[in-house]
Amino acid sequence: MNSTENQILAGLNQPQKEAVMHFKGPALVLAGAGSGKTRVLTRRIAYLIAEYGVNPGNILAMTFTNKAASEMKERVNKLISEEMRSWVGTFHSFGATLLRREAEKLGFKRNFSIYDTSDQKRMIKEIMQDLNIDTKKTKPSRVLNEISDAKNQLIRPEDYKVEKFNFLSELVSKIYPTYQQRMKESNAFDFDDLIMKPCQLFTEYPRIKEYYNEKYKYILVDEYQDVNHAQYRLSQLLTGIDNNIFVVGDPDQSIYGFRGADINNILNFEKDFADAKVIRLEQNYRSKENILKAAQSVIKNNSSRLDKDLWSDRGEGDSIEFFEAATDKEEAGFIMEEAKKLNRAGEYNYGDMVVLYRTNAQSRSIEDVLRRNQVPYQIVGGLKFYDRKEIKDIVAYLRLINNPADTAALLRIINEPARGIGAKTIERVQDYAYANNISLFQSCLESDHNPELTKAYSSRVIEFAELIEEFQELENEITIDKLVSKILSKTGYESEIISKEGPKAQERLENIGELQSAMREYLQENDDGSLAGFLEEVALIADIDTMEDKNNFITLMTLHSAKGLEFPVVFLAGLDEGLFPHGNSMDDASEIEEERRLCYVGITRAQDKLYILRAKNRFRYGESKYYAPSRFLNEIPDSLINCEDDEDYGTIDIKDKSNNSSINARSSNYKEGQKIIHPSWGIGEIKQVKEDRGTKLTIRFKDGKERELLAEYAPLQPVRR
Ligand SMILES: Nc1ncnc2c1ncn2[C@@H]1O[C@H](COP(=O)(O)OP(=O)(O)OP(=O)(O)O)[C@@H](O)[C@H]1O
């Protein structure tokens, strides 16, 4: 064995080695959580290159989240000295890259936009209004889900069949074709198109398929249990006659059924490829034995599954800690106290900990308590960076500059900042566009020919469109981060934020600054540094990507985003019947099984310590509701569990306690009449100190304006005398 080979195979067990050294033909690694599937997949890429002399450009590896993809890239890079030239990324980013090259074959231009959910909803709502469909009775989001389901099944508008006596499906049969037509007019793809369109391309143009089969001789897929039909087809179409497809997965972790993932794809792999090599891994390297046992005792209650052996020699470990709180607030208090304790003891820092929950809404009570007690945390999903209004606005400007046909972007910013272009005017511009069969942007430019618009209005619209044209020219001359500065100043966006947002302005402008740093980073990493390329990256960022590798933050995220990840300490919150398993799944045996798999995913994220929590009463939809313990709790043997003594936490009113310790201590620092300094507004004088869910300060600044700030967050410094 040479030294590279040694390095690549180092620390692998026998079946893992066998998987890594697999060369040609189809192979399936079917194994439980933490058994090294992802490790095997990345090492195999290195092995193909280093040992079998495969050209890195012939390798295509796909996974689900960008986080997983970048980890993959990193791991492979460590193993091979050559620059990484294999294609490693998410299904969606692969689709986007492919379409960037081939869009013209499908009648699109290469500078297409990628629509996100809010763009899609905007478009669907507009179509529904045009077709006189009541958007109150049928929510655009329901229509969107149905269209998305169809696309995940690779059903094109012309193939969409109306289900008898199904009101929604009847509506969708009318909306879907128009939707697809308008997407084309906007030169835009939605997320589902990024998979469906490449499939269409490969089916309609065998030559193109051949070209890519020749290019990507080795296909690898992680988390194969979660591919939906479209992703399945894409993997198949990408696989050439040599059938060099290597997939890894765990049917017990299939958790995206609600988005069309089909567990049968992995179960049928051996039928799809009769000569497939199947490798099973049985040693779990991630978790202590108690954790693994708990996970297995839960999952074995699913009836439709293949039983697998999975063992760990990491030692028994601590018992699983269970705490039943009186309220969700107390549940959060327990997490906070315990996290602090572990952090103080020094064995684990906050970066080693994750709080997992079933629904995004659960994060708020946990966030509140962590914030009040100054425990640093980061939240994945929910409040995503690219979902913030100011970021979406600026990105919409950029999208329109890049692709003037992008109607969703145009509609978002035509009156942002306010330019006196109201809904009526926009409607007239749209009508003119339809009547003359031109794009909305072109219609803006030609507003002076629009008989429905008076001069006062048409000139505002023209001014807007010309400004965009001006930016388009600028884009050729300056870098994208500078372009953003120009947009901020020339459109008046920045001054509007400052005048309208008061204390929040700073945060919003900082966010835009953050976007510019992301751009500079992008420019450094990408030679071409094009606007289109940057926008593509932004569009593809999944929930998980807001997770930065900051060492000392507790991570909060939903169970769905946690797949593939591992943490030394896991808090599994909200094991209440009706919450987890979720209330929507209660009547359906197969949905309960999916919830159980989600529970299995949650438990198996833990390496050393697992806490399971629940609350008897939760505040949901504005009222306090009683919850019974989750059925999954009963499925874990008592012998593995240590019940936390209620007295420690049960009697504490978390809110009062945290008030005493932090906020009051802080608020006593502020007095009326005191002078402070704020980074943006300079020196000010405190006019009023008010206690109302935290300390509110009214401060008069030197510009003469009074602003109300929360003492806890405001970056204030006392002025020293
Ligand atoms: N042979 C081994 N020796 C030591 N550690 C290993 C070995 N194989 C895997 N590991 C480690 O075990 C952990 C789990 O591995 P990995 O993430 O690849 O598992 P997985 O099967 O992909 O899990 P999941 O099903 O959750 O995606 C990682 O920290 C990995 O580095």
Ligand SMILES: [Mg+2]
């Ligand atoms: Mg994995």
